Amino acid sequence: MREPAPAKLNLALHVRERRADGYHALETLFAFVDQGDVVSVAPGDGLSLALTGPFACDLGSGDDNLVLRAARLLQSQAGIAKGAALTLDKRLPVASGIGGGSADAAATLRLLDRFWGLDLGIEGLMPIAAALGSDVPACLLGRTAIGTGRGEHLVPIANDLAGTPVLIANPGVALSTAAVFAQWDGVDRGALAAGEVSDIIAHGRNDLTTPAQELTRDINRLLDALIGSGASFARMSGSGATCFALYESDVLRDRASRAMSQDHPHYWTMACRLT
Ligand SMILES: C[C@](O)(CO)[C@H](O)COP(=O)(O)OP(=O)(O)OC[C@H]1O[C@@H](n2ccc(N)nc2=O)[C@H](O)[C@@H]1O
Numbered sequence: 098m099r100e101p102a103p104a105k106l107n108l109a110l111h112v113r114e115r116r117a118d119g120y121h122a123l124e125t126l127f128a129f130v131d132q133g134d135v136v137s138v139a140p141g142d143g144l145s146l147a148l149t150g151p152f153a154c155d156l157g158s159g160d161d162n163l164v165l166r167a168a169r170l171l172q173s174q175a176g177i178a179k180g181a182a183l184t185l186d187k188r189l190p191v192a193s194g195i196g197g198g199s200a201d202a203a204a205t206l207r208l209l210d211r212f213w214g215l216d217l218g219i220e221g222l223m224p225i226a227a228a229l230g231s232d233v234p235a236c237l238l239g240r241t242a243i244g245t246g247r248g249e250h251l252v253p254i255a256n257d258l259a260g261t262p263v264l265i266a267n268p269g270v271a272l273s274t275a276a277v278f279a280q281w282d283g284v285d286r287g288a289l290a291a292g293e294v295s296d297i298i299a300h301g302r303n304d305l306t307t308p309a310q311e312l313t314r315d316i317n318r319l320l321d322a323l324i325g326s327g328a329s330f331a332r333m334s335g336s337g338a339t340c341f342a343l344y345e346s347d348v349l350r351d352r353a354s355r356a357m358s359q360d361h362p363h364y365w366t367m368a369c370r371l372t
């Protein structure tokens with residue numbers, strides 16, 4: 098049994114306030130693409146995790162892996178002692194702003210809900226997701242949505258840009274989410290616009306871009322390369338350093354992808370579509 102863990106994008110991310118609990122109040126437009134990690138499960142005694150895929154070497158398969166944390170939390174919340182032999186095919190770069198770990202945790206919850214026959218559904222799994230991380234509820238829902246609070250209050254929205262060709266690129270730099278938030282200057286630059294996804298993006302920002310750029314100059318270089326590649330739009334996702342670009346056609350996107358691999362051979366790229 099397998100479950101996709103699609104990459105998450107923050108099409109816009111407005112940071113409004115530093116809260117007393119150390120988190121930041123956000124307004125963000127979450128969206129997903131048609132590619133990402135994959136979590137699969139087979140019968141097993143106890144809980145175990147095996148890692149495969151291009152980024153397996155950047156992660157441990159120990160207790161702190163979000164797949165095992167999600168499985169353990171679900172086991173204890175459901176009051177069951179069933180086992181699971183889990184495999185994570187790690188295709189997304191780690192600590193890169195596209196929610197890889199959050200997507201894996203969410204996919205694990207959906208997968209084990211079926212595998213263990215718990216039938217909690219998305220609604221029943223939501224509190225467990227929120228306990229695992231700010232992005233896990235959005236990844237559990239897996240639909241275009243406006244997120245508020247620390248990202249866990251979600252309102253789904255129809256995506257007028259569904260199917261749009263996307264190129265996602267990372268300069269090969271891992272950024273700590275906490276370190277990027279710590280660089281935010283405390284200035285509230287205003288709410289998300291109302292309207293369709295395309296309106297929200299056009300009038301939106303990623304307020305973590307400048308903080309992330311203070312930690313790595315590669316983001317400026319990557320955004321310039323994407324904008325110069327024929328994209329109709331480019332922005333950083335989450336706390337970076339991954340950026341995404343939207344294209345008017347597959348041909349333009351694929352040409353940009355080839356140019357990026359030639360000009361920046363050490364960058365990681367993924368050609369995909371908004372869902
Ligand atoms: C940047 C985003 O990816 C945008 O969707 C998320 O806000 C981050 O979500 P995440 O990686 O699931 O983050 P968590 O694991 O919950 O938190 C990691 C750290 O990021 C900071 N953090 C996270 C979320 C938030 N709303 N405010 C924060 O200040 C906190 O220092 C926290 O200790």
Ligand SMILES: Nc1ncnc2c1ncn2[C@@H]1O[C@H](COP(=O)(O)OP(=O)(O)OP(=O)(O)O)[C@@H](O)[C@H]1O
Pocket residue numbers: 156161162163164185190191192193194195196197198199200201232272274335336337
């Ligand atoms: N399965 C996993 N995949 C990725 N990271 C994991 C996983 N399990 C634990 N982690 C840890 O979680 C941290 C954040 O990883 P993740 O890839 O979710 O960050 P991110 O892409 O910046 O996510 P976000 O956009 O939600 O901030 C990493 O430092 C990593 O060590």
